[in-house]
Amino acid sequence: MINPSHNSPQAPADALAHPLARPLRLGTRRSPLAMAQAEETRARLCAAHGWPESAVELCPQVASGDRIQDRPLAEIGGKALWTKELDAALLHGEIDFAVHSMKDVETIRPAAIMIAAVLPRADVRDVLVGAASIAAIPQGAKVGTSAPRRAAQMLHARRDLEIVSFRGNVATRLAKLQAGEADVTLLAAAGLQRLGETGVGHVLPAEEWLPAPAQGAIGIECLAARDDVRALLAAIDHGPTHAAIRAERALLTGLGGTCHSPIAVLTTAEGEDLVLRAALFSPDGALRVEDTARFAADDGDTPLDLARRLLAQAPEGIAAFFHGG
Numbered sequence: 342m343i344n345p346s347h348n349s350p351q352a353p354a355d356a357l358a359h360p361l362a363r364p365l366r367l368g369t370r371r372s373p374l375a376m377a378q379a380e381e382t383r384a385r386l387c388a389a390h391g392w393p394e395s396a397v398e399l400c401p402q403v404a405s406g407d408r409i410q411d412r413p414l415a416e417i418g419g420k421a422l423w424t425k426e427l428d429a430a431l432l433h434g435e436i437d438f439a440v441h442s443m444k445d446v447e448t449i450r451p452a453a454i455m456i457a458a459v460l461p462r463a464d465v466r467d468v469l470v471g472a473a474s475i476a477a478i479p480q481g482a483k484v485g486t487s488a489p490r491r492a493a494q495m496l497h498a499r500r501d502l503e504i505v506s507f508r509g510n511v512a513t514r515l516a517k518l519q520a521g522e523a524d525v526t527l528l529a530a531a532g533l534q535r536l537g538e539t540g541v542g543h544v545l546p547a548e549e550w551l552p553a554p555a556q557g558a559i560g561i562e563c564l565a566a567r568d569d570v571r572a573l574l575a576a577i578d579h580g581p582t583h584a585a586i587r588a589e590r591a592l593l594t595g596l597g598g599t600c601h602s603p604i605a606v607l608t609t610a611e612g613e614d615l616v617l618r619a620a621l622f623s624p625d626g627a628l629r630v631e632d633t634a635r636f637a638a639d640d641g642d643t644p645l646d647l648a649r650r651l652l653a654q655a656p657e658g659i660a661a662f663f664h665g666g
């Protein structure tokens with residue numbers, strides 16, 4: 342990327358476009374949200390390095406999580422269903438890096454794969470569609486969601502509501518709501534914004550309705566051994582978001598949380614410090630424990646301590662859904 346000499350003939354634009362001899366291959370799922378996130382990643386990477394768009398080639402893959410639409414994620418194998426095809430493509434050298442919603446990436450990853458960059462976090466909040474607020478949802482209404490966290494939060498706030506399973510991508514879920522399969526649903530503001538669906542629903546205040554771990558963050562993974570790719574991705578890593586995601590994932594690791602575990606968390610910055618606020622629920626929403634920790638962004642131990650404190654306070658009806666770190 343350094344101009345060699347003033348006398349050297351001007352290289353053609355394509356030859357200058359990239360340090361590798363070929364385009365970088367970006368692995369992504371095929372869903373509209375995943376494709377929007379892949380496009381955003383390509384745009385940021387090309388802008389950071391002054392490359393034309395052709396320097397990064399999108400390589401969409403069908404994930405098992407997208408293929409199987411009729412059962413809750415927690416039932417069919419969990420978050421690995423979003424990552425295993427892209428992991429295999431990375432490990433086989435078919436792609437150079439993979440773009441993920443960090444919310445969907447399990448805490449335990451193959452040793453050869455690392456999170457090389459995290460993009461600046463988008464809106465972390467959930468959006469309620471179908472009612473103006475939690476209080477305004479009609480008595481006994483049906484809430485369409487397959488997320489254990491959203492179901493538990495909703496039942497915690499409103500014991501009268503009924504949860505109905507609601508899988509599928511953002512457009513599918515909005516269509517199911519339109520078709521009357523449920524009265525209200527919950528979606529991530531970040532996903533709606535990335536799809537250009539900005540007028541949909543009512544944003545829930547994050548302080549009252551804590552989001553999922555890593556919600557709103559896009560992460561980019563590559564092989565730990567690929568120093569060349571890691572150096573290129575470092576240019577688009579957003580330190581504050583990366584620190585928050587590291588802390589939230591450490592908390593989840595400490596809790597032994599899975600996709601069955603109703604956990605909500607909000608990270609905020611206070612000066613140089615991070616404040617991690619986390620709540621655990623029983624799946625039926627009857628029980629809830631909450632705790633908070635403040636720590637320096639590079640302190641990896643405090644999120645684990647917070648996990649231990651939460652588990653120590655958790656009654657059996659909550660602890661049964663977490664198995665410790």
Ligand SMILES: NCc1[nH]cc(CCC(=O)O)c1CC(=O)O
Pocket residue numbers: 442443444445511527528529530531532555556557558559
């Ligand atoms: N579970 C699917 C999923 N994974 C990431 C997002 C939204 C984007 C994000 O959180 O970054 C969504 C959709 C949703 O929860 O509404």
